[in-house]
Each structure stands twice: as C-alpha cells, then as structure tokens.
Amino acid sequence: MGIKDRIAAVEATYGRLRALGRDPSRLEFQNVWSPTEATLEGRPMMLFGTNNYLGMTFDPEVLEAGTAATRALGSGTTGSRIANGSYGGHKALEAEITRFYAKQHCIVFSTGYVANVGMITALGGKDDVLLIDADSHASIYDGCKMADAETIRFRHNGPEDLARKLKRLEGHPGDKIIIVEGIYSMLGDTAPLAEFAAVKREAGEGVYLMVDEAHSLGVLGESGRGQCQATHVEDDCDFIVGTFSKSVGTIGGYCVSNLAGFDAIRSFCRPYMFTASMTPGTVSTARAAFRRMAERPELRARLWSNCSALYRGLGDLGFETGPEVSPVVAVKLRAPEIAVALWNRLIDEGVYTNIAIPPATPNALSLLRVSVSAAHTETQIERALNIFASVGAELGIIEPGAGRAERFHVITGGAAAKAGGRTRPAPQGPASAAATT
Amino acid sequence: MATADDIEARILALLTAKVKQDVAVTRDTNIVADTGLDSVSVMDFVLELEDEFDINIPLDRIAEVKTVADLAAAVQDLGGSS
Ligand SMILES: Cc1ncc(COP(=O)(O)O)c(C=O)c1O
Numbered sequence: 001m002g003i004k005d006r007i008a009a010v011e012a013t014y015g016r017l018r019a020l021g022r023d024p025s026r027l028e029f030q031n032v033w034s035p036t037e038a039t040l041e042g043r044p045m046m047l048f049g050t051n052n053y054l055g056m057t058f059d060p061e062v063l064e065a066g067t068a069a070t071r072a073l074g075s076g077t078t079g080s081r082i083a084n085g086s087y088g089g090h091k092a093l094e095a096e097i098t099r100f101y102a103k104q105h106c107i108v109f110s111t112g113y114v115a116n117v118g119m120i121t122a123l124g125g126k127d128d129v130l131l132i133d134a135d136s137h138a139s140i141y142d143g144c145k146m147a148d149a150e151t152i153r154f155r156h157n158g159p160e161d162l163a164r165k166l167k168r169l170e171g172h173p174g175d176k177i178i179i180v181e182g183i184y185s186m187l188g189d190t191a192p193l194a195e196f197a198a199v200k201r202e203a204g205e206g207v208y209l210m211v212d213e214a215h216s217l218g219v220l221g222e223s224g225r226g227q228c229q230a231t232h233v234e235d236d237c238d239f240i241v242g243t244f245s246k247s248v249g250t251i252g253g254y255c256v257s258n259l260a261g262f263d264a265i266r267s268f269c270r271p272y273m274f275t276a277s278m279t280p281g282t283v284s285t286a287r288a289a290f291r292r293m294a295e296r297p298e299l300r301a302r303l304w305s306n307c308s309a310l311y312r313g314l315g316d317l318g319f320e321t322g323p324e325v326s327p328v329v330a331v332k333l334r335a336p337e338i339a340v341a342l343w344n345r346l347i348d349e350g351v352y353t354n355i356a357i358p359p360a361t362p363n364a365l366s367l368l369r370v371s372v373s374a375a376h377t378e379t380q381i382e383r384a385l386n387i388f389a390s391v392g393a394e395l396g397i398i399e400p401g402a403g404r405a406e407r408f409h410v411i412t413g414g415a416a417a418k419a420g421g422r423t424r425p426a427p428q429g430p431a432s433a434a435a436t437t
Numbered sequence: 438m439a440t441a442d443d444i445e446a447r448i449l450a451l452l453t454a455k456v457k458q459d460v461a462v463t464r465d466t467n468i469v470a471d472t473g474l475d476s477v478s479v480m481d482f483v484l485e486l487e488d489e490f491d492i493n494i495p496l497d498r499i500a501e502v503k504t505v506a507d508l509a510a511a512v513q514d515l516g517g518s519s
Contacts, residue, residue: 129495134484150495155484168493359475 020337021344024355034058035249035375040352046380048310048370049354051185053327054218054289054299055375056249062288066250069284077280082266082273089283096290097254101225101240105262108254108283110275112214112243115253117143118271119210119241120179124149127174131165133157133191135184135362140212149174156184156362159195166203176207182216182227186356186369188326190220193227197236210239218247218293219327224300247293250285252278303327303374306381310372313385318398331368331388338397339366345391351384444490444517445509451485452505464506490517 001009014023031039035055036047056062073087081090094106109115120143124130128149132140135156144151155161162178169176178200180191193211200209213226221229224247228237238259244252266272278286293299304325311325322330333339336357343355346368354369361367372381392398439447445464453462456472466472468479483494486508492515502508 134480144496150497152493152495153480153484161484165487165493168491359477362477363481364475364478 017340020340022347024343035373036377036380038352040347043350045347045350045352046384047352048372048376048384049352050371050373051215051246052249052373052375053215053247053303053371054249054293055373056247056289056292058375059249059289059292061292062249062285065288066281066285070279070281073280075279075281077277079276080273081277084277086277087280087283089280089287090277093278093283093287094254096287097256100223100290100294101234101256103240103256104258106254106256107263107266107269107272108252108278109272110253110278111251112212112241112245112253113139113142114271114275115241115243115255116140116212117146118269119239119255119265120144120177121147121271122265122269123147123175123177123208123210123239124151125174129169129172129174129176130179131162131176132179133181135181135186136179137181137185137212137214140179140181149177157189157191159192159199162196163199163202166199166207174206176203177210178208179210179212182211182213182220183326183328185215185328186361186365186367187322187330188328189323190216190227190230190326193231193233193237197231197233200236208238209236210241211237213240213242215246215328217242218300219303224293224297244282244286244289248286248289250282250289252282252286299374303372306372306374306376309378309381310370310385313381314370314388317385317389317392319388319392327372329370329372330365331370333366333368333397336366338395339368341395342391342397343368345395346387349387349391351387439490439513439517441509441513444512445505447489448486448505448509448512451489452482455482455485462505464504464509466505467503468505468508469503486512486517490515492517 014025017023027040029038029040030042035052035057038045038047069089077084077087090108094108098104098106109118116139120130120140124144124147126148130144130147130149130151132144132151132153133156134153152165154165166176178196180196183190197209200207211228213228216226218224220227223229226240228234228240239255239257241255242253244250307325307327311321311329314329314331315321320332333342339355339357343353346353356369357366358364393400449462452472456462456474460472462472468474469476474482483499487494490512492512494511494515498511502511
C-alpha cells in the first residue's frame with residue numbers, strides 16, 4: 001500500500017465521521033483563556049478533554065518563570081545537548097526531579113514520546129526482551145519497534161500472563177524489561193504495580209521494571225510521584241518515565257533511576273542525542289510547575305474531589321463509565337456512531353471531550369474520554385453533568401434522570417446545590433426539554 | 438512437538454470461533470484482509486495462541502505473518518506444543 005492509498009483510507013474514515021458531524025482531527029480553538037475554557041467555532045467551550053490535571057498552564061508563577069527565561073536565554077537551544085551543550089536549566093531541572101523522586105539519576109528528554117522511545121531503545125539491546133502491557137501507549141510500541149530487542153505483549157493489567165511469559169523465558173540470557181503505565185490514558189484504570197513488582201522480583205536477576213507515569217505524575221501518591229509511590233513499590237521500579245505535557249503543563253519528558261552508571265545512557269541513546277533539547281522557556285516552566293506542585297498539595301486534593309464528582313455524576317446519570325474513579329473518565333458507548341453523535345452534541349452545548357473509536361481503542365470500544373482538572377469549578381462540573389444528562393437522554397443513551405438539585409446534593413455534598421444562584425440554567429432547546437421529563 | 442497439520446487445525450478452530458460466521462477460514466485466509474478483524478483484534482488473537490501453544494510470540498514475528506499457514510509455521514518454529 002503506497003502513500004496515496006493510505007491517504008485515501010484516512011480520507012474515507014474521516015469522511016464517514018465528517019458526514020456525521022465534526023472532524024475531530026480538524027478542530028481548532030480560536031482562543032484558550034484558562035485551563036478549562038476556550039473558544040471553539042466562535043463559542044465558549046468548557047474543556048473536559050485535556051490532560052491539564054492540575055491546571056498548571058495558567059499558574060501565574062509558572063507563566064512568569066517561562067517568559068522570564070525566554071527573555072533572558074532566548075527562544076530555543078537550536079541543538080541537542082550532546083552536540084551543542086546543556087544549559088544550566090537542564091541540569092537544574094534534572095537535579096530537582098532526582099530530588100523529587102528521591103532517586104539517584106535523571107535524564108530529561110525533549111518530550112514524553114521521546115523519553116519512552118529513548119529509554120526503550122537504550123534498554124532493549126539485541127539479545128534482550130521487552131515485555132509490554134497490551135494497552136501500552138503508542139510511544140511505547142514505537143520504542144519497541146525501534147529497539148533491537150524482541151517485544152512480547154502481555155494481557156492488559158495481567159501480572160499472571162506476564163509471569164507465564166517470563167517463565168517461558170527462563171534460561172534466556174538477555175535482560176528482560178517489563179513496561180507498564182501508572183494510569184492508562186483511555187479508560188483511566190491504574191496498573192496493579194504491587195503485583196507486577198512481585199512478578200518481577202520472583203523472576204530474579206536481569207529483570208527490570210519500567211513504569212510510564214505520564215498520567216499519574218502529580219495525580220497519585222503521597223507527594224504526587226505517581227502510581228509507584230501510591231502502591232509503595234518505588235524501590236522495585238527501576239525506571240520511571242514521565243512527561244511534562246500533562247500535570248506539569250508544558251512539554252518535555254524524563255526518566256529517573258537508581259541504576260549505577262545511568263548517565264552513560266546519554267552517549268548511546270539516539271533520541272536523546274539527535275533531537276534539540278528543551279527550550280529555556282519550557283525548562284523554566286517545568287521547574288516552576290514542579291515547585292508549585294510541591295507548594296500546593298491542595299491541587300491534588302481538589303483534583304480528586306472533582307474526579308469523584310464527575311465519575312459518580314456520570315455513573316448516577318446512567319452512563320457506563322471506566323472501572324475506577326480517575327481524572328480520566330471513560331464514557332463507554334454501544335457503537336462508534338453513538339459516540340460520534342454524543343461528542344458532537346456535547347460540543348453544540350459547550351462541552352469539549354475527546355472521542356476514541358476503534359481501532360484506536362482497546363477491545364474495539366467506542367468511548368468519550370472525559371478528563372477533569374483541579375482547575376474545574378464545582379459549577380463547571382455541574383453544568384457539564386447537566387448537559388450530559390440532557391444530551392444523553394435526547395440520544396436515548398440514558399433514561400431521562402432525576403432533578404438537578406437533588407442529583408448534586410448527592411454528588412458534592414450539597415455545596416453546589418446550596419449555591420444554586422451561581423448555577424447557570426441548562427441551555428434552552430430540544431436538549432434541555434428532554435432532560436426535564 | 439505438534440505436527441504442522443495439528444497446529445494449523447487448532448489455529449483454524451480458534452480463528453473460526455473469533456470471526457463472523459459468514460467468513461470461511463482456511464489455511465490460505467489472510468488474517469487481516471479476509472477476516473474482518475481489526476489490527477487490535479488480531480493482536481489479541483495472538484494472546485490466545487500464546488496460551489493455547491504455551492509459547493511467546495514476539496511482535497516482529499507477527500508482522501511477517503499473512504495467512505493462517507504462515508501463522509502455523511511461525512507457531513511451530515517457536516516450539517508450539519502443549
Ligand atoms: C502514557 C503516555 N506516555 C507517553 C506520552 C507522550 O507524552 P508527550 O506528550 O510528552 O510526548 C503520552 C501522551 O501523549 C501518554 O499518554
């Protein structure tokens with residue numbers, strides 16, 4: 001199949017979606033003015049489809065740090081750290097992340113994607129074996145494709161399947177590298193890391209565990225280090241990878257480890273060596289965001305109370321959601337067309353979510369990925385749930401539900417219901433008519 | 438060690454159970470093009486084969502496979518038995 005065939009195939013797929021409404025690949029926000037608000041199609045939109053878990057993108061101190069560094073040191077580094085040298089900020093950021101994790105080493109990469117591809121190619125040498133969760137992110141699959149090692153896939157969140165696969169490799173001389181994620185980005189489910197760590201320990205020498213905390217950094221664990229911290233297995237996590245593109249609110253990636261000689265990876269890791277380093281602005285933005293994360297633990301508390309409100313709220317309305325309370329709430333739908341219809345109607349009513357349909361989803365699921373931020377207000381969540389209620393009923397996905405005030409009394413302990421005056425009335429039109437029946 | 442015919446028969450049985458009834462699955466069936474399974478479902482089918490034959494099937498081996506017969510050859514080559 002040549003490039004023209006591939007273009008035609010994509011055109012056909014998106015053409016079908018476009019025929020049903022908007023093309024998700026062509027949405028354009030004309031303006032974004034807070035972590036949770038933007039303009040789309042000339043209308044204000046509440047953002048429930050970002051990875052801005054802590055709302056860091058508009059923190060005044062973060063913004064100030066980024067702009068000050070850009071003014072002082074320039075807009076870009078124009079090269080890689082190996083060829084063109086590190087700036088002081090790169091080194092300081094690595095030292096600060098090392099301290100944050102209480103590990104010994106850290107390497108910062110240009111993005112989270114690059115961090116995964118870089119670490120996986122560095123770890124997976126010719127006679128080694130990479131064992132990856134079946135629902136791994138594309139950057140993990142791509143790293144495996146690029147690595148010289150063989151890749152074996154085990155069932156999603158299946159430590160038993162991993163154990164069987166490791167057993168079959170007994171006597172195999174190479175390293176075995178197990179790769180999982182903290183929170184999975186589509187369904188919002190967490191990895192059973194204690195079980196994975198036990199399987200790793202059982203498998204003995206030369207078996208390593210790498211955890212991608214992309215969606216769990218700043219979200220899980222006592223000090224926000226992620227699922228490794230939350231499940232008390234940080235000592236078993238040989239390589240923790242993450243990104244600055246979500247809770248940290250900028251762009252860049254990293255890996256921390258206690259492996260002796262870890263820094264030498266910089267000299268053979270091509271995705272570290274052959275791409276430009278983080279800009280002074282993004283480095284300083286990330287440093288400030290880590291600082292703010294430590295100074296403001298209440299952001300994590302807020303995030304989780306918002307998670308519960310959204311997850312319970314959608315569940316109470318009758319939507320089928322993902323398996324656990326999480327900043328990512330998957331709304332599962334019976335068919336791709338229903339997902340497309342719901343996604344479009346939500347945007348009509350001012351709620352932006354992410355749509356995911358096969359083959360981009362595990363188990364041929366059609367879903368809306370609804371994500372929540374510490375920056376969402378109770379009122380925003382209430383308004384979004386009301387719109388979900390009316391549009392969901394209009395499309396026949398859920399039964400027309402209970403009264404609004406009553407529902408919110410349950411979800412938020414009454415705070416939103418008591419502050420009823422702040423609540424904007426549900427939008428007029430056929431959608432809200434359906435909700436009141 | 439199972440024979441090539443035996444392996445092929447077991448793969449055909451598992452695959453037939455997985456695809457829609459109106460597709461006849463034979464040793465020459467192209468697993469992606471002819472079965473209506475998407476790429477993710479094919480990968481999940483491989484998980485079933487790994488259990489069935491008690492082997493690990495590396496991803497790069499799957500990339501080379503087109504037909505059921507190719508898959509059976511790969512399974513045999515990887516020591517598929519049980
Ligand atoms: C699990 C996971 N790993 C890695 C990445 C890549 O991160 P980045 O956006 O920094 O490239 C993402 C998100 O895109 C992700 O969801």
